[in-house]
Amino acid sequence: MTIEVLNESGVPVDEKALAGLSRHVLDGMRVHPLAELSVLLVDEAAMAKLHEEWMDEPGPTDVLSFPMDELRPGHTPGGGDEDGEADSGVLGDVVLCPAVAERQAREAGHSTGDELELLCAHGILHLLGYDHAEPEEHREMFGLQAELLSSWREKRGG
Numbered sequence: 346m347t348i349e350v351l352n353e354s355g356v357p358v359d360e361k362a363l364a365g366l367s368r369h370v371l372d373g374m375r376v377h378p379l380a381e382l383s384v385l386l387v388d389e390a391a392m393a394k395l396h397e398e399w400m401d402e403p404g405p406t407d408v409l410s411f412p413m414d415e416l417r418p419g420h421t422p423g424g425g426d427e428d429g430e431a432d433s434g435v436l437g438d439v440v441l442c443p444a445v446a447e448r449q450a451r452e453a454g455h456s457t458g459d460e461l462e463l464l465c466a467h468g469i470l471h472l473l474g475y476d477h478a479e480p481e482e483h484r485e486m487f488g489l490q491a492e493l494l495s496s497w498r499e500k501r502g503g
Contacts, residue, residue, distance in 0.1 A: 357475035392442035439468030
């Protein structure tokens with residue numbers, strides 16, 4: 346599995362932890378081990394530009410997801426091999442804004458690192474086709490997100 350974490354935000358971030366969490370989420374979702382994921386951290390100006398360009402909404406946001414090959418947990422639209430193994434491919438990009446995450450973390454009463462991990466897991470689930478527009482989708486996605494974060498923190502001993 347190739348996970349690339351690029352920090353262009355100008356803010357110190359634990360890139361190793363984000364890469365580890367990303368691997369944990371992808372493993373937990375049974376995404377093919379040869380899948381590729383990019384996590385990009387940007388400043389507020391860059392995030393605002395992306396948010397306006399792709400979502401037609403003003404100002405910076407916390408996380409954006411840009412899917413590539415439409416990989417899904419445990420399978421892809423094309424199926425997989427006869428053993429049920431998912432096909433490999435480029436999952437896509439998750440873009441995070443540490444400055445926005447820091448504000449949200451303060452409001453939520455936890456660390457910026459915890460908020461970035463939450464946002465990263467959330468972004469990966471979006472890449473895998475999860476959404477939260479409808480109440481049932483919201484329950485499924487946020488429940489899965491909570492399970493993945495809990496097992497990640499348990500694994501890390503925290």
